Amino acid sequence: MNVLTHLMVGSTTITLYLSYLSWKKRRLKPALWLSFAMLAVSFYSFGYAFEIKQDDIEWIKFWLKVQYLGIPFITPLWLIMIINYLNLETYLNKRLYGLLFIVPAATFILHYTNEFHHLYYSGMYLTKATLMDVAVLTKGPWYWVHIVYSYANIITGLILLYSKLLSAADHMRKQLIVMILGTCIPWVLNLVYLFDVFRNGFDFTPTGFMLSGIIYIYAVFRYQLLRLKQAALERMFESMDDGVILLDNENCIINFNTAACRIFPGLSSVMPEQCRTTEMFQVYPSLLALMNRNESSSCLQYILVNDAQKYFNIRMVLIHDKEVWLGRMLTFSDITEMKKYQERIRSTATQLAALNALKDKLLAVIDDRIRDPVAMLVNLSELLEEELSFAEVDTREMTVEIKEQVRHIFSVVESLLECFRSKTGGTLIVPKAWQLSEVMNLAVGRVQQRAEEKSISIQAAVPERLTIMADKEMLELVIWNLLSNGIKYSEKNSIVRVRAEAKGKMAIVAVQDNGIGIRPERVQLLFQDVQVQPTAGTEGEKGIGLGLFICKELVHRNGGDIWVESNPGEGSTFYVSVPLWVLN
Numbered sequence: 001m002n003v004l005t006h007l008m009v010g011s012t013t014i015t016l017y018l019s020y021l022s023w024k025k026r027r028l029k030p031a032l033w034l035s036f037a038m039l040a041v042s043f044y045s046f047g048y049a050f051e052i053k054q055d056d057i058e059w060i061k062f063w064l065k066v067q068y069l070g071i072p073f074i075t076p077l078w079l080i081m082i083i084n085y086l087n088l089e090t091y092l093n094k095r096l097y098g099l100l101f102i103v104p105a106a107t108f109i110l111h112y113t114n115e116f117h118h119l120y121y122s123g124m125y126l127t128k129a130t131l132m133d134v135a136v137l138t139k140g141p142w143y144w145v146h147i148v149y150s151y152a153n154i155i156t157g158l159i160l161l162y163s164k165l166l167s168a169a170d171h172m173r174k175q176l177i178v179m180i181l182g183t184c185i186p187w188v189l190n191l192v193y194l195f196d197v198f199r200n201g202f203d204f205t206p207t208g209f210m211l212s213g214i215i216y217i218y219a220v221f222r223y224q225l226l227r228l229k230q231a232a233l234e235r236m237f238e239s240m241d242d243g244v245i246l247l248d249n250e251n252c253i254i255n256f257n258t259a260a261c262r263i264f265p266g267l268s269s270v271m272p273e274q275c276r277t278t279e280m281f282q283v284y285p286s287l288l289a290l291m292n293r294n295e296s297s298s299c300l301q302y303i304l305v306n307d308a309q310k311y312f313n314i315r316m317v318l319i320h321d322k323e324v325w326l327g328r329m330l331t332f333s334d335i336t337e338m339k340k341y342q343e344r345i346r347s348t349a350t351q352l353a354a355l356n357a358l359k360d361k362l363l364a365v366i367d368d369r370i371r372d373p374v375a376m377l378v379n380l381s382e383l384l385e386e387e388l389s390f391a392e393v394d395t396r397e398m399t400v401e402i403k404e405q406v407r408h409i410f411s412v413v414e415s416l417l418e419c420f421r422s423k424t425g426g427t428l429i430v431p432k433a434w435q436l437s438e439v440m441n442l443a444v445g446r447v448q449q450r451a452e453e454k455s456i457s458i459q460a461a462v463p464e465r466l467t468i469m470a471d472k473e474m475l476e477l478v479i480w481n482l483l484s485n486g487i488k489y490s491e492k493n494s495i496v497r498v499r500a501e502a503k504g505k506m507a508i509v510a511v512q513d514n515g516i517g518i519r520p521e522r523v524q525l526l527f528q529d530v531q532v533q534p535t536a537g538t539e540g541e542k543g544i545g546l547g548l549f550i551c552k553e554l555v556h557r558n559g560g561d562i563w564v565e566s567n568p569g570e571g572s573t574f575y576v577s578v579p580l581w582v583l584n
Contacts, residue, residue, distance in 0.1 A: 008049030011210030043070030
């Protein structure tokens with residue numbers, strides 16, 4: 001009797017160890033359910049190990065209750081494990097999972113309450129058997145319900161495993177054979193117990209589970225049973241968005257996934273290994289040509305899917321096992337939306353190219369046919385003003401107005417052209433080492449006449465040896481623009497100051513006026529595009545709102561920055577930073 005008890009304890013140890021191994025792989029659902037099933041078996045064998053030691057009927061009842069913590073749930077847990085292993089869980093929703101446990105739950109309750117109704121065991125007594133004293137259990141009606149339900153689960157699982165075995169690949173066949181063998185052993189021994197073949201009253205079922213556990217543990221380490229490679233691969237194969245078709249070396253279709261069936265509905269009626277690609281894809285000659293190549297390649301194919309033409313990028317990969325050619329794999333990636341986007345982009349690019357060409361022509365006309373005549377008008381208006389300096393007051397005022405309007409038109413044309421060049425890269429940047437004072441003197445000279453007309457003094461304080469690395473013409477244009485704005489927004493008899501200093505690797509130029517200043521909400525808009533409405537000067541001078549925007553573009557292209565500090569009624573200070581020249 002001690003030997004039999006030790007045998008049952010050994011069975012418990014083995015099944016618990018298998019439950020632990022499975023639990024470590026619980027991220028895979030089949031391993032999780034196998035862990036639960038082996039745990040249920042452990043309760044069975046552990047309780048039976050102590051049941052066979054007892055000679056008291058009450059203690060036998062106690063250890064039977066321990067066994068029935070697991071017995072009712074072994075077969076449904078086992079069936080669910082097989083369903084998940086074979087990738088069939090999509091056919092079981094949560095409701096069906098629950099239905100599988102209705103009979104086990106009823107068995108558990110009826111066994112624990114048997115003393116009140118005797119539906120599970122109608123009687124129980126001890127008798128002398130060949131090996132030991134055993135408890136004779138007179139089976140009630142629900143006991144047979146439990147037996148029929150348990151074997152229904154086992155038979156269903158075996159049918160599923162056997163049907164998969166018929167079409168499985170070689171490396172999976174070993175796993176399936178192990179699972180079938182491990183399933184059959186304990187339940188064959190259970191049938192021996194039920195029919196009392198050896199007339200000894202001993203239940204060999206836990207011993208069968210011990211043998212199954214040994215087989216499973218061997219398979220875990222020998223055949224990677226719990227890695228479930230094939231199940232994982234098949235699940236991935238079926239869940240792919242791309243269509244996949246596998247061909248043998250004679251171009252017969254041997255497998256395909258659900259996505260491939262959506263592309264080619266005729267595949268759903270194909271018997272594997274009985275349909276050649278020439279029959280299925282005869283309307284796609286370019287696809288057939290791809291399949292007949294002896295190297296991996298790809299092509300673009302138009303395929304009619306549900307009366308809608310779709311674009312697929314088809315890739316053909318040769319499958320080899322060492323030096324043996326096994327077949328081909330075709331993958332179909334739907335690129336219809338990408339092709340539509342490409343067509344839209346191509347159409348938009350064509351339109352933009354046409355508009356850009358038109359813009360270039362218009363600006364060329366402005367540069368060639370308008371700018372030069374307007375520049376000539378500026379010169380003529382200045383000469384006319386000098387000639388009519390002794391004319392009547394009304395005539396002189398009219399002449400001044402003509403000159404100002406012509407200057408304004410010329411400024412607009414120059415700004416538009418400079419803006420276009422700065423935005424398109426048309427202005428060539430030629431950074432060189434320059435004395436900042438030289439650039440400053442040129443810019444001051446350009447605005448001197450306008451400053452004298454408003455009786456404004458320009459005071460410049462720039463170190464003589466301050467050398468910068470920048471495009472001379474661009475920087476001169478920026479400082480000229482800032483000085484012009486300072487003069488425009490300053491009252492008569494005021495001062496515009498210019499100063500410069502070196503800070504780190506940059507030279508900082510500051511242009512300060514004591515004019516009308518800028519409102520805080522407008523400061524953020526100063527360097528924006530042409531949508532900014534310009535403010536008129538102190539004598540009504542007009543602008544087009546492009547000056548500071550152009551300055552920002554030109555300064556940034558020279559590696560510097562531009563910003564402003566201003567208070568309404570107190571004037572403004574504009575700052576420009578440009579790189580210092582460094583002797584290497």
